[in-house]
Amino acid sequence: MSNGVNARDVAKLAGVSQSSVSRVFFGGASVSEKTRQKVLAAAEELGYSPNEFARSLITNKTRIIGLVMKGVKNPFYPLVLKEFTTHFKKIGYSILFVHTNNDEIQKEDVVTLLNYNVAGVIITDATLSLKVTEDLKKNNIPLVLFNRKVEGQEFFTVGTNNLAASRKIAEYLIQKGCSDMVYISGERNTSTSIEREEGFSEVLEKNQLPFQRYDSDYSYEGGYRTAKTVIHKGKIPSAFFVANDIMALGVLDALRENSINVPADTKVVGFDNIDMAGWPVYNLTTWEQPISEMVEETVKYILAEIEEYTGTTGNIEIKGQLIERKTT
Amino acid sequence: MSNGVNARDVAKLAGVSQSSVSRVFFGGASVSEKTRQKVLAAAEELGYSPNEFARSLITNKTRIIGLVMKGVKNPFYPLVLKEFTTHFKKIGYSILFVHTNNDEIQKEDVVTLLNYNVAGVIITDATLSLKVTEDLKKNNIPLVLFNRKVEGQEFFTVGTNNLAASRKIAEYLIQKGCSDMVYISGERNTSTSIEREEGFSEVLEKNQLPFQRYDSDYSYEGGYRTAKTVIHKGKIPSAFFVANDIMALGVLDALRENSINVPADTKVVGFDNIDMAGWPVYNLTTWEQPISEMVEETVKYILAEIEEYTGTTGNIEIKGQLIERKTT
């Protein structure tokens, strides 16, 4: 009794069979206009809406998408969540939000996803084990890695073209006259950190320019701490390329505290283009990740796989663009 | 076939009846240890886990909590989402995330919640109509307003004691020697804005001190814009009490841009104690909302109501505390 009233009640009031009620509410069946009207009127009167669970039990399909997320402190991800929720709502899907405290998505989380027989899964910044993937695949549940790749395995991923972006950033900084630069990475095992370093270092090497990598953790505090480490070494590099914005804000704050002028004494470039990058205290030059386009591609793939499961893999890479502000 | 394999398959392999399988997985039934072991082994082998939908259909209960949220740009709310997800996961509940673009929770959102027959609903910063409440009540679905009250109607709400907090803030600022102050509110129709003004103005009036209210919208941009308006009037007040942190950061940035020194020329106090309030560029004095305690109270209430629905109303108010930093 999802709503206290079921299809039989509506049928009785409308003077039709329960099957007809079902046909009216489940798309694609042939019902006469007269029947439809009677049913709709009765349903309205009783406040009926079909029980999703009974429906799912029969169709073996749900209209629930599992969204797995780790970090909510990086504003990039709440925005991603919002975009997905909005997009999926338009087409009648709801979001089951799964938060992993640990880096890796836990077995219990996957069990939840399977118990609810989700129509699709999106994993953002949580890492995942082979086991998880297999469980989903075994059940023909489409999976998208959002803003992440996994080495060695084949997945469907959607992200920004990190290589192209970081090359452009390197060229841009070189053109600005920077020579000795620092790259601050996020967690070392993330594809985003790796790729952003790769494109960056590639161009620097080609130009025979040195650079140094410092490993951090994609958090504000991490960026702040890492920048302090660099500063305390005494020699300020001519530029910092920081693997995401939230760390870059930490870097800017550390520089400010040490009275190091940006962009006069050193330059800073971030990645993501979160709202805060545009705030006047920061005015961070950064690479915009076009969330809404990335979300659209993800939704498109999942819908197609729901329609007909193929298990297609591949990497969709959106370009994005450099947002020039005042830290360069 | 949530998992490809159902209870009958397990029963066959274990050499018991399907009822016994069900008894093992559904708590509280009496099963012999021998049967339990056989079933568990078979289930393990087949990778069985019970279909939540079939279960819900029978029990007329779900382990899904609907969480309704509007703003994700204020970091306070993503944190709330995270806390709820973590807490509920521990007791086997999942979060259906509902995002309302509009201020008011939409009818379609409620229909979704009802279709999924959620065990409880938490509404954070979205407003709600009488209709919504009735629909939930009619279905005995417990509802908590989190960090919000609604005038005239009786609900169960959990929040911070805004009156006590804002009184303390007023006293604190007076003690710091402030006399002419400005209060920047969020949306005027929110209980938080109203209560925070009430406590604040009450103390000021008692001390025969004037104050001026400016209406804003609980966003960074709103705080920034409103502070500019105040500044352009020419006379800088001796303190700003800003109804939430994210606006207060906007205020601080506007002041900085106009070379107005904080805390020398004017003081600023926020509300929430979001992470960013502690960042070195801001160092905002603020009132801490103890999210985790608030979440605990909410969970406790919802669980009790799931156990036995009473529709109890009331307001739980957590104290919180002043976090003194460098803007005062």
Place this chain on the structure above:
DNA sequence: CTGAAAGCGCTTACAG
């Protein structure tokens, strides 16, 4: 186009 009936995967009285 429409109704009667089977069945999705479970839980839960009911006997034994």
Place this chain on the structure above:
DNA sequence: CTGAAAGCGCTTACAG
């Protein structure tokens, strides 16, 4: 403690 059976609220062949 355990099995057979009914039933939760739906969808969907199957006849007509």
